[in-house]
Amino acid sequence: MFVRIVKMGFDPLKIDEFLSDFEVVKHKIRAFEGCEFLELYRDKHNTNIFFTYSYWNTEADLENYRHSDLFKGVWAKTKPLFNMKPEAWSVDKVVSLN
Template sequence: MIVRIVRMTFKPENTEEFLEIFRSSKEKIRAFEGCKHVELLQDVNTPNVYSTYSLWESEAHLNEYRNSELFGQVWPITKKLFADKPQAWSYTSVEI
């Protein structure tokens, strides 16, 4: 299982537009093969900072999504709304 976190800082005046993009695409992302979960988080102290938290069956599934037509539609319009470069991390669980 892959945990993917993408932190995005938006221009404050663009947050509503981003939220509309997310609302209209979240179910399509959730339905993508290999996606087990996706949710949107908002920073407690900086309201124009959001993160997506998603769970993927494998890195291959995540990469298939990142190379998909859906991602190709959503990411370019989202990028135009940023105030800063996004940050992304991928994690796996560690069995201890």
């Protein structure tokens, strides 16, 4: 399992646009081959900060998504809404408790 965490900061006036856009594409991203899980989080105190958290079967699956027309379209709409440089981490799950 390959885990990807992305931190994004948005212009406060653009948050509703981002959430609306995410609503349209979230099922497409989740249905992309190799994507097993997708969540969106919002910081409780800095409400213009969001995180996506996704599981991918392999790093190659994530890379296929990142080079897909779907990602290019999502990124083209999302990037202009940022008010800070996004950050991304690819991590290995070490422990998971249910």
